[in-house]
Amino acid sequence: MRDRRPVLVLTNLYDVTADVVLRRLADRRVPVVRLDPGTDLHTDASLTATYRTGDQRGILRTASREIDTTRIRSVWVRRPSPYEGPQGVGDQDRRFAAEQALWGAGGILAALPGAKYVNHPWRNRAAESKPAQLSTAQRCGFLVPATVITNDPDDAREFVALQPGGAVYKPLWNTHYRVDGRPHSVWVREVREGEITDAVSFCPHMFHAKVDKVFDVRVTATGSRLFGVRIDSPDLDWRFRQDLMACAPIEVPKPVAHTISVYLAEFGLVYGAFDFAVTHTGDWYFLECNPNGQWSWQPAQTTAAIAHALTDQLEKGLRT
CATH class of the missing domain: 3.40.50 (Rossmann fold)
Structure with a gap:
C-alpha cells in the first residue's frame, strides 16, 4: 500500500x-x-x-x-x-x-x-559555527589550514606575519551588510600584517593560512552519496565571480570520503556541502561545511543527481 x-x-x-x-x-x-x-x-x-x-x-x-x-x-x-x-x-x-x-x-x-x-534545524545551527566546524574537522582527520579566531589585534598580526605562504581573512558568518544603502558581500581575501588595525578588537575575526591550491572542490553529501565538483576560478574566492569559474565532476578520494561520513555523523547531518582546496601534491584541505549549502548551480548532471538523492531521502523517511 x-x-x-x-x-x-x-x-x-x-x-x-x-x-x-x-x-x-x-x-x-x-x-x-x-x-x-x-x-x-x-x-x-x-x-x-x-x-x-x-x-x-x-x-x-x-x-x-x-x-x-x-x-x-x-x-x-x-x-x-x-x-x-x-x-x-x-x-x-x-x-x-x-x-x-x-x-x-x-x-x-x-x-x-x-x-x-x-537536516534537523538544531543540528544545522550547531554545524554552522565555524569554530565547531574546524574543531570537528581536525578531530575527524581532515587536513585543516592553520587558523586563528581572535579579537586581539596583536595576536592577529602575529599570526598573519608567521604564515610563509600568506594569510586570508574570512567572515565567521554571512551577515547582511550594506554600503551606501546597497547590499555588500564580504568575500574571502588575502590580508597582510600591516592591514590589520585595532578595529579587530570590535569582534572576533578569523584568519587562516593561505592554501597553495591548484583548484577548489565542492563535495555535496546526501546521506552516503557524495557528489564532487572541481572548481577552477581566477579568484581566491570562487563565489566572487561565478561567471568566470569552470566546473567539472571529480571523484572524491576514499580517505576524504570516509572522513566526510565521520564528520556528518559527528554533527548528525544527512546533508552537507563541503568546500576543499586541493594543492599541487593532491592534498585536500578542509575549508568549511555548509549544512544547508546551495547546490543547483553545479553542472546539470550533478544537480540532477543531487536532487534525486534528496528526493530519495525525503521519500524514504525513517525507513532503513
Missing part, C-alpha cells in the same frame, strides 16, 4: 532550488506540504500542538490543506524566512511575537514524532 504520509518542506516562496526536488516528489506521487513558517503563520496558516501523558497531537492548517503533524514522514529544512513577527505592530510587540514564534512554532516543527529531518 502506498505511503500517503506527507513530506513537509520548510522554505520561502522564492526558493527555486526547492522546486527541483518538489517536482520529483510530485512525479513519485509523494504528498508534499510547503510552508514558510516565518511568514505563512501571519497570513493563511496555523499550527497547533497538544501534549498529554502518553499522547501527542498536532494540526497544521494551510490555505488548501489540513495535516496531522504526527504523520509527517520527512521534514526538509531548506531556506525558511526568519521569524520576524507580524507587520503593523509596535517594535516591542513584534520582537515579542518573533521570539515566541521561533521557540513556539519553531519548537513544534523541530519535534515532530516519527519524522526524518534533512
Whole structure:
C-alpha cells in the first residue's frame, strides 16, 4: 500500500532550488506540504500542538490543506524566512511575537514524532559555527589550514606575519551588510600584517593560512552519496565571480570520503556541502561545511543527481 504520509518542506516562496526536488516528489506521487513558517503563520496558516501523558497531537492548517503533524514522514529544512513577527505592530510587540514564534512554532516543527529531518534545524545551527566546524574537522582527520579566531589585534598580526605562504581573512558568518544603502558581500581575501588595525578588537575575526591550491572542490553529501565538483576560478574566492569559474565532476578520494561520513555523523547531518582546496601534491584541505549549502548551480548532471538523492531521502523517511 502506498505511503500517503506527507513530506513537509520548510522554505520561502522564492526558493527555486526547492522546486527541483518538489517536482520529483510530485512525479513519485509523494504528498508534499510547503510552508514558510516565518511568514505563512501571519497570513493563511496555523499550527497547533497538544501534549498529554502518553499522547501527542498536532494540526497544521494551510490555505488548501489540513495535516496531522504526527504523520509527517520527512521534514526538509531548506531556506525558511526568519521569524520576524507580524507587520503593523509596535517594535516591542513584534520582537515579542518573533521570539515566541521561533521557540513556539519553531519548537513544534523541530519535534515532530516519527519524522526524518534533512537536516534537523538544531543540528544545522550547531554545524554552522565555524569554530565547531574546524574543531570537528581536525578531530575527524581532515587536513585543516592553520587558523586563528581572535579579537586581539596583536595576536592577529602575529599570526598573519608567521604564515610563509600568506594569510586570508574570512567572515565567521554571512551577515547582511550594506554600503551606501546597497547590499555588500564580504568575500574571502588575502590580508597582510600591516592591514590589520585595532578595529579587530570590535569582534572576533578569523584568519587562516593561505592554501597553495591548484583548484577548489565542492563535495555535496546526501546521506552516503557524495557528489564532487572541481572548481577552477581566477579568484581566491570562487563565489566572487561565478561567471568566470569552470566546473567539472571529480571523484572524491576514499580517505576524504570516509572522513566526510565521520564528520556528518559527528554533527548528525544527512546533508552537507563541503568546500576543499586541493594543492599541487593532491592534498585536500578542509575549508568549511555548509549544512544547508546551495547546490543547483553545479553542472546539470550533478544537480540532477543531487536532487534525486534528496528526493530519495525525503521519500524514504525513517525507513532503513
